[in-house]
Each structure stands twice: as structure tokens, then as C-alpha cells.
Amino acid sequence: MAQRPLSAERRQSLVGTALIGLCCLGTGVALAAGRAWLVHLAPPLTPNSSAAELSRNRRRSLDPDRRRDAALLLSAQAGSTPERRRAWLQSQGWGNHASSRVLAAISLKRAALAAQASGRPQEGQALWRELLRRFPQAPASADALYALGRQQPQLRRTLLERFAAHPAALAAALEAGDALHLARWGARWPGAEALLLRTCDEQPATLRADDQQLLAAGLVQLGRSEQALSCLGETTPTAELQLRLAQGMLRGSRAQQTQAEARLLSLAKSGGPEGLEAARLLAQSPAAGAVAVLHQLPPSLQDSAPVQARLAEAGQRDPASVLARWPNDPASWELQWREARKALLQRDWSQAQRWLDALKSATLPAPLAARQLFWRGWTAQQQGDQASAEQFWRATQRTQPLGYYSWRASERLGDSRNDDAKGEPHQAWQPLNSGDARIDALWQRGQALEAWESWRTKQGGQAPSSPEEFLIEGRLRTAIGDDWTGLGQLERASFRLPQIGCREQLERERQLHPLRFSKELTDASEDSGVDLALLLAVAKQESRFSPSVRSGAGASGLLQLMPATAGELAGESLDHQALSDPGRNGALGAAYLKQLLSGAGGNLFQAIASYNAGPGAVGGWLTRGGFDLQREPELWTEAIPYPETRLYTKKVLGNAWSYRQQGRSAEELCR
Numbered sequence: 001m002a003q004r005p006l007s008a009e010r011r012q013s014l015v016g017t018a019l020i021g022l023c024c025l026g027t028g029v030a031l032a033a034g035r036a037w038l039v040h041l042a043p044p045l046t047p048n049s050s051a052a053e054l055s056r057n058r059r060r061s062l063d064p065d066r067r068r069d070a071a072l073l074l075s076a077q078a079g080s081t082p083e084r085r086r087a088w089l090q091s092q093g094w095g096n097h098a099s100s101r102v103l104a105a106i107s108l109k110r111a112a113l114a115a116q117a118s119g120r121p122q123e124g125q126a127l128w129r130e131l132l133r134r135f136p137q138a139p140a141s142a143d144a145l146y147a148l149g150r151q152q153p154q155l156r157r158t159l160l161e162r163f164a165a166h167p168a169a170l171a172a173a174l175e176a177g178d179a180l181h182l183a184r185w186g187a188r189w190p191g192a193e194a195l196l197l198r199t200c201d202e203q204p205a206t207l208r209a210d211d212q213q214l215l216a217a218g219l220v221q222l223g224r225s226e227q228a229l230s231c232l233g234e235t236t237p238t239a240e241l242q243l244r245l246a247q248g249m250l251r252g253s254r255a256q257q258t259q260a261e262a263r264l265l266s267l268a269k270s271g272g273p274e275g276l277e278a279a280r281l282l283a284q285s286p287a288a289g290a291v292a293v294l295h296q297l298p299p300s301l302q303d304s305a306p307v308q309a310r311l312a313e314a315g316q317r318d319p320a321s322v323l324a325r326w327p328n329d330p331a332s333w334e335l336q337w338r339e340a341r342k343a344l345l346q347r348d349w350s351q352a353q354r355w356l357d358a359l360k361s362a363t364l365p366a367p368l369a370a371r372q373l374f375w376r377g378w379t380a381q382q383q384g385d386q387a388s389a390e391q392f393w394r395a396t397q398r399t400q401p402l403g404y405y406s407w408r409a410s411e412r413l414g415d416s417r418n419d420d421a422k423g424e425p426h427q428a429w430q431p432l433n434s435g436d437a438r439i440d441a442l443w444q445r446g447q448a449l450e451a452w453e454s455w456r457t458k459q460g461g462q463a464p465s466s467p468e469e470f471l472i473e474g475r476l477r478t479a480i481g482d483d484w485t486g487l488g489q490l491e492r493a494s495f496r497l498p499q500i501g502c503r504e505q506l507e508r509e510r511q512l513h514p515l516r517f518s519k520e521l522t523d524a525s526e527d528s529g530v531d532l533a534l535l536l537a538v539a540k541q542e543s544r545f546s547p548s549v550r551s552g553a554g555a556s557g558l559l560q561l562m563p564a565t566a567g568e569l570a571g572e573s574l575d576h577q578a579l580s581d582p583g584r585n586g587a588l589g590a591a592y593l594k595q596l597l598s599g600a601g602g603n604l605f606q607a608i609a610s611y612n613a614g615p616g617a618v619g620g621w622l623t624r625g626g627f628d629l630q631r632e633p634e635l636w637t638e639a640i641p642y643p644e645t646r647l648y649t650k651k652v653l654g655n656a657w658s659y660r661q662q663g664r665s666a667e668e669l670c671r
Contacts, residue, residue: 045069047429047446051077058088068092068103069445075110076446082117089114093130102438105131105138106450112147139454142166165461167453180211183218185461188485193222200231209235220244221463225252239274242267243281250285257287268297275301283310283331291316305329313338323358330496332359333368340375341638345625353379361399366499370400374409378634381412398502401669402509402661404654408634417661417668427515427662430507434472448479464489467496475511483516484546502670513658516545517558520583521590528590530597534604535559535590537655538611541648547582558582559589605633608652613645 045057045066051074058070071088074080080088093108095101112127128144135141142163149156149172156172160181163169170186179199182192196218199207207215212235219228220241225248237245242263249260261282268278279297282290283306291314294307301307305326312319312335319339326332336359343352356376361369377392393409400406410417432443432451436458442451455476464470470493477486490512499505513536521539525532542560543549550556554563556579566574569588579585593607599615600606606629610618622629625639640646661669 042066044444045073046444047073047076049073064094065100068094068107072103072107072110072445072447075114076448082114085114086111086118086120093127093134096134101135102138102441102454103445105135105140106442106445106447108135109140109143109450110447112144116147137162139163139166139457140450142168142453142457146172163457165459166457179218180214183214187218187221192218193224196222197224197227200227204231204233213238213241217241217244220248223248225249225256239267239270239272243274243277246278247281250281250287254287257285258289261285261287261290261293265293265296268301271298276304279304280306280331283307306331309335319355320358327359328363333364337368337371340372344375344378344635345639347382349379349382353383361395362499364499365495365497366400366505367403367405367494369499370396370403370405370409373399374405374634377409377412398670399499399505400509401502401506402513402654402658404650404657407654407657410657417664427510430511432472432475448476452476452480467493471497471508478511478514483514483544484549487512487514487540487544503666506666506669509658510662513540513655513662514545515662516540517547517582517586520558520586523583524586524590527587528594530590530593531656533659534593534652534656535586536659537652538589538593538608539586540655541652547585548580550576556580557585557589559585559592561585561588561592565592603629603633604653604656605629605637605649609637609640609645609649611652612648613640613642617642617645 042063045054049070054070054074057066058074061067061070071092074088075085089107089111093104093111095104108127108131112124112131115121115127116124125148128147131138132141132144132148142159145155145159145163146168149159156176159166159169159172160178164181165185167186167189170182170189170192173181173186174189174191174195177195179192179195182189183196186192187196196215200212200215200219212232216228216231216237219225219231221244225245228245228248246260246263246267249256249263252260264278264282268275268282275298279294279301282293282297285293291310294302294310297307305322306329308317308322308326309319309329309331311317312322319335323332323336336355340352340355343349343355353376356372356379359372361372361376364372373392373396377389377396380386380392381389390413393413396409397406397415409415432440434440434443434451434455436455439451439454439458442448442454455473459469459473464473470489474486474489474493477483477489479486494508494512497508500508515536517539521535522532524530525535539545539558542555543558545558547558549560551560555561556563556566556576561579563574563576563579566579566585566588569591570584574584579588593611596607596610596615597604600610606618606622609621621636621640624641625635627636627639629636637646637649640649
């Protein structure tokens with residue numbers, strides 16, 4: 001059937017409709033493009049964003065991703081109530097594509113926790129089920145399995161299998177008394193040590209050889225080498241476990257050191273891949289007879305940097321040849337400093353200069369480069385070259401803008417940064433740069449705990465193996481309050497990472513100096529008159545801001561006070577529990593420091609050395625080596641006969657100076 005031609009009116013109507021449609025489409029495209037352009041221009045929201053900015057974006061942003069970012073950041077702020085968190089996170093668990101899946105899962109987890117905390121258990125259960133249904137492989141689902149597993153035990157078994165290293169799995173394993181799971185995936189989990197020891201003691205007959213190895217490896221991680229050997233019984237440990245056992249025993253009694261050396265020598269002679277590590281540990285043995293043992297190593301292992309450096313230290317090799325052959329090995333770095341320090345204490349400035357010049361400063365990690373540069377400045381000054389001395393000291397400041405040697409360089413230069421900083425202490429958020437986009441996304445949105453849980457799951461519970469991993473894990477741990485482990489990891493990283501620019505190094509060093517227990521230590525400072533920066537410095541070095549820590553000698557708390565000393569100051573007997581209170585410990589520690597400062601006539605070097613070694617011991621060092629404590633405190637400190645006290649004094653005084661610089665900008669410190 002033939003179609004009738006359209007009328008003119010009909011054609012005009014269709015054309016008009018098409019034009020309107022095209023206009024609407026164009027407007028929609030333009031609006032979408034405009035929104036995308038505006039979103040692209042807006043800086044990303046981070047924990048540095050103000051609460052007002054976050055609230056504004058949560059309500060008004062055109063971008064749903066930005067609204068969710070604001071909600072997550074608001075929910076992570078200190079002091080937010082469960083009801084507020086619930087309101088912020090409501091309906092934020094959307095999205096299934098790869099870029100938003102991790103944030104959707106975390107939003108559901110945080111919303112479930114907020115619902116439970118605000119007295120809505122049924123709502124929380126529904127959110128847990130939704131999280132588990134939609135994102136079963138996301139690390140956040142480990143918490144869903146843990147929560148739902150209270151009524152469905154099979155879900156706890158799924159949790160242990162699917163997310164073995166996740167903190168939720170470790171908590172479930174502890175509740176179930178599963179010592180083997182904890183030994184493999186989380187020996188350091190709170191409460192795990194007692195369970196591992198109890199399992200070894202009470203169930204030796206039921207343990208298979210593999211189980212004994214696993215439990216022993218967990219105990220070695222905890223520094224319990226003797227108990228690990230007992231747990232092994234007649235079982236022969238693997239080569240890797242032999243290494244870790246020996247490493248722990250080298251820090252024990254002389255008998256343990258001898259046993260460790262025998263194990264390491266046997267392992268080195270076996271020719272396995274662990275041989276080089278065994279040789280390295282033997283070279284680090286503190287035992288007097290360790291050098292003789294090194295001569296029993298196979299020739300290929302004797303011809304290694306750690307062994308040759310130890311033999312050079314013992315006068316059996318030429319140190320210069322070791323430095324020339326292995327300039328980038330940590331054993332050479334330590335050998336160089338020992339030789340330079342020896343010459344410095346003999347006031348042989350030209351010889352000290354030769355040793356300090358033996359390795360290039362630019363190739364050393366920042367703390368070691370700063371030490372080298374400071375003393376190069378010192379030797380230059382002693383030989384009459386003031387201009388070079390000042391150049392070296394300014395280079396020290398740029399290489400490591402905080403720390404002991406930067407302080408001493410500033411003192412020697414008469415630098416204005418020795419004055420009190422006028423700005424408010426502030427430690428801004430910095431990107432994590434973990435190499436994992438999902439973990440970095442959580443970190444940027446203030447979800448430090450979730451970032452840590454995802455990192456731990458990714459690592460399979462294994463300890464960091466590179467300086468970069470120590471840096472990342474240290475930052476994650478300190479962000480969730482685990483300063484004891486985290487600050488130790490950051491310190492270890494700083495002595496192995498290559499140098500970076502001054503501004504970047506400054507941020508790295510500020511991460512090493514967090515502000516903790518500000519109220520308690522400020523109160524103690526005001527009551528005693530002791531500098532707050534000094535109290536922070538001692539607390540960081542003594543306990544890494546861990547109030548419940550107790551040393552092997554019995555010192556307790558934030559500033560690690562001996563009960564007898566604390567009792568004398570307080571006028572009453574105090575036990576470990578009493579000294580674990582940060583306020584009380586801070587007040588007593590400040591009072592003790594005030595006593596030491598008074599006895600030292602205000603001299604920081606003498607007072608801090610006395611805090612570690614006791615005023616009686618330090619009194620005998622005041623004229624040691626003929627070094628003037630007032631004019632050359634740097635040399636006086638290097639002459640301290642106790643290596644622990646020597647390092648402690650430099651660490652604490654470097655910490656104190658670093659805390660005094662908290663209010664200074666990068667422009668001031670890196671000029």
C-alpha cells in the first residue's frame with residue numbers, strides 16, 4: 001500500500017520536535033561536560049580538608065563520588081558520634097565497578113558499625129549481609145564474616161580460610177584457641193603469645209613436626225628463642241627457622257651466643273641459600289670469640305662485605321680496601337664511622353677527614369649522610385678552613401632538616417632556627433604512595449584502619465622485607481595507634497632508604513616525631529618547668545609513646561621509670577599498673593628530669609645521659625678523654641663508654657630539637 005506524503009504542517013512539527021530534542025541533548029551533554037570539568041578542577045578531598053569544606057561537599061557537590069568521599073572523611077573525624085556517622089554514611093554503599101567497589105564496601109562496613117554502635121543491631125546485621133553478598137572478596141567482608149559468625153559458626157571458618165591474615169581472622173582464631181593459625185599469620189596479635197606458649201606446654205604429644213616448627217617460628221617472632229627450642233623438642237628446624245633462632249639467641253647470654261654461633265656456622269657450611277645471611281649474622285655477633293669463628297667460614301663467605309668489615313674492625317684487614325670494594329654495603333657504612341670516630345677521639349683531624357671522605361655522602365641514607373657531613377665540617381674547622389666547615393654544616397641541614405646532627409650544625413652556625421618556633425605544631429596529612437590504588441584510596445579518605453587491614457591482607461601477614469615496605473607499614477601502624485611497632489619500622493626504614501629532597505625528607509622525619517599525649521605532657525611540663533619538647537623526646541625514645549610497655553629491667557610507662565625511683569618521687573609505693581597511667585608517669589618523669597637538669601647545671605647532654613645510665617656513672621665521665629662538655633659536647637658524647645647511652649643521648653636530644661621545629665615551615669627549614 002503506497003504511503004501518503006506528509007503534509008507541510010506535519011513535516012514542520014517533526015522538524016521542530018527533532019530540533020527541540022537536539023537542543024535538549026546538547027544541553028545535557030554540555031551540563032555533563034561542565035560538571036566533569038568542574039569536578040576535575042576541584043582539588044581532591046583529603047584528611048587535610050576542613051570540617052566545613054567536607055560538610056559543604058557532602059550536601060552540595062554535583063559529583064556523587066565527591067559526596068561519598070566527604071561522608072567517609074567526616075565519619076573518620078575524631079569525636080564524631082555513631083548517630084552522625086550513621087547519617088553521613090547512609091546510602092553510600094553504591095557502585096560495583098572496579099574504581100568504586102572498595103569504597104562501596106568500606107562505606108557498608110562503616111555504616112554497619114555505626115548502626116550497631118547507635119543501638120540498631122538489626123540494621124547493622126542487614127548491612128553486614130549486604131556487604132558479604134555484594135563484595136565477598138573485599139577485605140571489609142572479613143568484618144562481616146566475623147560479625148555474622150556469632151550466630152553462624154561456619155562463617156568463622158570461611159573467615160579463617162578466605163582472609164587468614166586479616167585482624168578479624170586473628171581475633172576469631174584467638175577466641176577459638178587456634179594457636180597454629182596465629183603462629184602462621186599473626187604471632188604478635190595481642191593474646192597470641194600466651195596461647196602459643198600454653199599449646200607448646202600442654203599439647204606436646206599431639207603436635208606434629210610441622211606444627212612444632214610453626215609454633216616455634218611464631219615464638220621466635222616474639223623474641224622467645226628458648227621457648228621456641230623447647231617447643232621443637234627433637235624436631236630439626238628448617239634452615240630459615242635456624243636463622244631466626246640464632247638471631248634471637250645472639251642477643252642472649254654468653255652460652256646462648258655460643259650456641260647461636262655453632263648453629264650459624266653449620267648453616268653457612270651447608271652451602272644453602274641461607275649461608276650468606278648466616279655469615280652476616282655471625283659478623284654481627286657481639287661475642288668476643290666471633291672473629292675466630294669467621295675464619296672457619298667457607299672462603300666464598302669469608303670474602304663478603306659483612307665478614308671483611310668485621311675482620312677489618314678487629315685489625316685483621318685493611319679498612320680502606322673494604323670501603324673501596326663495597327662502598328654501598330651497610331657493613332662498610334658502619335666500618336667507616338667506627339674508623340672516623342676513633343680518629344676524632346684521638347683528635348687526629350686529618351686522619352678523621354680521610355675516613356669521612358672515603359665514601360660519598362650522596363650515596364648514604366640521610367641520617368648517615370648528615371652524620372658524615374657534620375663531622376666533615378668539624379674536621380675542616382679544626383684545620384682552619386671555616387668556609388668549608390660552614391658549607392658542610394649547611395649541607396647537613398639540607399640533607400636531614402631534623403635530628404641530632406642538624407641541631408648541632410645549627411648550633412655551630414649560630415642559626416636562628418635555634419630560637420623557639422612561633423608557629424603552631426601541625427602535622428599535615430601526606431599521601432601514602434603504597435603502590436596499591438585501593439589502599440591509597442582508603443588512606444586519602446581517612447580510613448587508616450581499613451587501609452592497614454587491606455595492606456596486611458595483601459602482605460599475607462608477612463613482615464616487611466624492604467625499606468620501602470617498612471616505611472609504608474610504619475606509617476599505617478602509627479596511624480592506627482601502634483606506635484611501638486610503627487615508629488620502630490619508620491626508624492629502620494630511615495637508615496636504609498636513599499636520600500630525597502629536603503622538603504620530602506622533612507615530611508618523612510616529621511612522621512617519625514608524632515605528637516602524642518599532648519595534654520598529659522603539657523601539664524607535666526607546666527608543673528615542672530621542664531621543656532615540653534624534651535618530655536616528648538624522652539617519651540618517644542623510652543617507650544615510643546606506649547604507656548603499658550615494661551623493660552626487662554622493670555622500668556614502666558611512658559617515660560620508663562623504675563618503681564623505686566618513681567616511689568621516691570611520689571612519696572609512696574607504685575606498681576607497674578600505677579606507672580602505666582600516662583598522666584602520672586609524665587608528671588613523675590618530668591620531676592625526675594628536673595632533678596637531673598638541676599644536678600647537671602642545666603646541661604642537656606649530661607642530664608639526658610644520666611637519665612639512661614644514672615647520674616653516678618655519668619659523673620665519672622665528665623672529664624673522660626679530656627673533652628670539655630661545655631665547649632665540645634659532641635666529642636664528649638662520642639667518648640661515652642656505654643654504646644647504648646651514647647646513642648640514647650644523641651637520639652633524645654635530636655628528638656627534642658625536632659619537636660621544637662614543629663611550628664616551622666619547609667621554607668624556613670630547607671632554605
